[in-house]
Amino acid sequence: MSVDMFWRRVDPGVVQGLEPAELRTLVPYWYDDRFQQETxxxxxxxxxxxGALIGELLRLGAGDGPDAYGAWLAVDGADGLGGDHMVGVLTPEEVAKATEFLSRAEPAALMQQLRPKLAVAAREMGYKRAFDDEWAQTVVADTQDLTELFRLAGAAGEAVIVAMVA
Known part of the structure; x- marks a missing residue:
């Protein structure tokens, strides 16, 4: 199983009324010329x-408490993400809620605390690869990058497009 996720900050007016296929064109993929520049x-x-492991780390870290909604929003909560095109948009208000949670989350500490549970989740998701130190560090680094993107989007009042490629 492989789940690649992409998040892109955008002015909310740009995405208003766009169809999923149009949203998808706004998010660069690994081999798109824009990807490195925008990163x-x-x-x-x-x-x-x-992507799925970041979501699991955040959800496990948030638990069932008041942070659960913000954790869910950051990875899986974009309106339209569950559709055929696997692309959706978080409104500026949703971005603010996710940012609020992410600003308190500490990915490295969460990984240290939750790594055994994340390893089980990876197996249950169908990953064949062992959840080793390198992979755990990659999940932490990706989560930190995501946190920074949401911090910037929240501060600017932006929307975030979320795209999943499985």
């Missing part, structure tokens, strides 16, 4: 093969 500019974040 460097902290407009886009990509998580290769760690």
């Amino acid at each position: 460097t500019a902290r407009i886009t974040v990509g998580a290769e093969d760690t």
Whole structure:
């Protein structure tokens, strides 16, 4: 199983009324010329093969308490993400809620605390690869990049497009 996730900051007016296929064109993929430029500019974040694990780390870290909604929003809560095109949009209000949770989450500490549970989740998701130190570090780094993207989007009142490639 492989789940790549992409998040892109965008002015909310740009995405208003767009169809999923149109939204998809706004999010660069690994081999798109824009991807590296937008990553460097902290407009886009990509998580290769760690998207579902980032979501699991955040959800486990949030638990069933008041942070659960913000954790869910950051990875899986974009309106339209569950559709055929696997692309959706978080409104500025949803971005603010996710940012609020992410600003308190500490990915490295969560990984240290929850790594055994994340390893079980990876197996249950169908990953064949062992959940080793390198993979755990990649999930933490990707989560930190995601946190920074949401911090910037929240501060600017932006929407975030979320795209999943499985």
